[in-house]
Structures are given as structure tokens and as C-alpha cells.
Amino acid sequence: LFLNTPFLPRKMIANRASCAVFKVAPQTQNSRRTVASAHGATTRRTHVAGRSAATHLHSRHAHASPLLRCNGRKRTPAGFNRALRVMGDAALAVKKTAQIVEGAERLILKMGESEIIVETGVVGKLASGAVMVMEGETVLLTTACFDEGITGDGSFTPMMIVYSERMSAGGKTAGGFLKRDGRPRDPEVLISRLIDRPLRPMIKNGWSHDTQVLSWVMSYDGVRSTDAISITAAGIALALSEIPLSKPVAGVRVGWLPGAAAPIVNPTLEQMAESRLDLVLAGTEDAILMIEGFCDFMTEDQMVVALEMGQNAISTACKQIGEWVAKVGKEKKLDTLQTPPPPPPPLCPPPPPPPHTPPRPPGG
Numbered sequence: 001l002f003l004n005t006p007f008l009p010r011k012m013i014a015n016r017a018s019c020a021v022f023k024v025a026p027q028t029q030n031s032r033r034t035v036a037s038a039h040g041a042t043t044r045r046t047h048v049a050g051r052s053a054a055t056h057l058h059s060r061h062a063h064a065s066p067l068l069r070c071n072g073r074k075r076t077p078a079g080f081n082r083a084l085r086v087m088g089d090a091a092l093a094v095k096k097t098a099q100i101v102e103g104a105e106r107l108i109l110k111m112g113e114s115e116i117i118v119e120t121g122v123v124g125k126l127a128s129g130a131v132m133v134m135e136g137e138t139v140l141l142t143t144a145c146f147d148e149g150i151t152g153d154g155s156f157t158p159m160m161i162v163y164s165e166r167m168s169a170g171g172k173t174a175g176g177f178l179k180r181d182g183r184p185r186d187p188e189v190l191i192s193r194l195i196d197r198p199l200r201p202m203i204k205n206g207w208s209h210d211t212q213v214l215s216w217v218m219s220y221d222g223v224r225s226t227d228a229i230s231i232t233a234a235g236i237a238l239a240l241s242e243i244p245l246s247k248p249v250a251g252v253r254v255g256w257l258p259g260a261a262a263p264i265v266n267p268t269l270e271q272m273a274e275s276r277l278d279l280v281l282a283g284t285e286d287a288i289l290m291i292e293g294f295c296d297f298m299t300e301d302q303m304v305v306a307l308e309m310g311q312n313a314i315s316t317a318c319k320q321i322g323e324w325v326a327k328v329g330k331e332k333k334l335d336t337l338q339t340p341p342p343p344p345p346p347l348c349p350p351p352p353p354p355p356h357t358p359p360r361p362p363g364g
Helices: 053-060 077-097 186-202 227-240 269-274 300-328
Strands: 023-025 031-036 044-049 067-069 105-111 114-120 129-135 138-150 159-165 209-219 250-255 277-283 288-295
Touching (some): 105 300, 114 227, 138 227, 159 186, 186 209, 186 277, 209 227, 227 277, 227 300, 250 269, 277 300, 288 300
Parallel strands (some): 031 067, 159 209
Antiparallel strands (some): 105 114, 114 129, 138 209, 250 277
């Protein structure tokens, strides 16, 4: 999958199961080809004098692998597993040798139990703001765009959030006759609303451009849920763009294991299966904007501790995001902000005040 590009391989082929059926091809001396295809990706050929990109990557780690060629022939399970191992080794090699992409701006956030890597400047250059957010082997591509035309009078922010989970991100192919993803499922719609809820009030009043924020899960490792990181990715994309976001917004998930003395921030799915608390927080450096979750008979003091720990993680991340956006972000578009119209008069006039009754004298 795009083996000759410096940025996409370590994200697009990090999941071995997302590859199609490959055939092990014999090696040649003069020129070699690597052809790889997967669900949702176009086939691309790489010509390297003397050796291919995959062989070049493997030679650095002292285990050269045969080249791969994808065609319609059926392969035995052994050959298929061997091809997947080769592609997995190539992904690890790319991840080790291409840690920093040329032209990319990188930010590393430590939020509780997880480490989030944010990159911008390589993918989605035509968007107003675009980030590639990585948490382990989970990769999200989030873009923020707006229309140049003005719609509305400034009383409502015309913004749409679309969160999409493709089956190819988990290494699966849609079954049945239609080999494609259908309409958004209920969890995707709920996460889209979860992203919209803390971001919409942070956009300055009078913004009347049609705005669209797209969040696409490109790879999923199954370790943590993607709802909290999608809030952070959307907040960073808007902060980098020309859209007038007042302050950076980030999101975390807080859990509390049975018998533990303190909650944990951004726990894994295995930890959440035993957690007494499932709390999703979103906020800025100064305050909490959204709280959603449930708990199993916890005291008010425990809930206050969980909120404080989540807010501290959000505040630290927003400070880092603000400093990073000041260096690599775009200037906000404030010249087209409109003054919202005054509220309309009430349909019915208010009732008259009751007549004043003088106080009765004492003993009267």
C-alpha cells in the first residue's frame, strides 16, 4: 500500500489483515516490482533499480523478504499467511525507519494511560485544517473545511460533523453482494454528536460559513475506544484552521477499577470491562464543556475526584495544543463575522404586574 511514499505506509499497512490476497513472486536481478492492493485502495506499482521498496526496508533489518504481487489466483493458506507476515514486517520496518516525515509538524500528547501523536502538513493540504492523530496503532484522519459563501444571519453556526468507521480499518471486508460500507451506523451517529456538542459553542458568534468536520478512522487496533480521541482530533483540526474556534478543545475517558484508590484516564477496553465508571469528558484549558457517562453506585466525592483528574489531563493537553497551534496554525477568519439579530418580540404581551397593596398596620 503506497510503499514508495514516506508517510502513509506505517498507517495504511500497520494492520496486516487489511491487505488483500497476495502472491509471492520470484525475485529478479535487474528490476523488481511490488504490487499491493487492498479494499478501498488503488493499486500502485513501484520501480526501484536493483531492489524494490519492500526489499530495501527488509534489508535494513537483516531479513530480506521476497517481493509480493497481487493477482486473481488463489493461494494456499500457508502462502497467504506468509504474504501477510511479509507485509506486517514491512509496516514495522517503515514505522522504525520513518519516524518523522519530512514536512510534517508533530505534537505528542501524554493523556493519562495513552500517548497521542498528532501530525499535520502532509495529508489534507487543501483542507483548512487537517490532522493525522495516532494512539497506538489506531489512526484517525480529521479535516475541517468551510465554504467561502455566507449562509444565514449569524444566529446559528452551520456546522456538520461526520464520524466514519470503515470496515477496512479493522482489516475486514463488507460481506454480501455489496462490497462497500453502507449508511452511518448508530454508534457513528452518536460519536458525531459527541464531537459536535463541545465544539459548537466554542465557535465565535456570527460565524455563517457552512462548515464540515470529517473524522475517518483509517486504522483501529482494538485497544481503546475512539470517541475520546475523535473529540481531541476534531478540536485540533478546528484550532489549526481559519475557523474562529475560541480555545482548543480536547476529550478524555475516565474509568475506575474495582478496589482502586484513584481513577484512570484513557483506560483500555479490557480495563473498561471491569470499570465501575465510564465517563467521557470534553473541555478546554479552563473549564469542562461536556460530561457523559454512567457509574455503578459511586459517591459524590469519588465523582468529584474523577472529574478533577479528567479536567487536569484536558487542561494540560489544551495548553500544549495552544502553544503548538500558535506556531503552525492559520490566522483566524474574523472579517466575515456577522452580528446576530436581536431576539424577536414575544408573541403575547406579558401580563400586567399585580396592583400594589399597602401593608396593613399592626394590630389592624
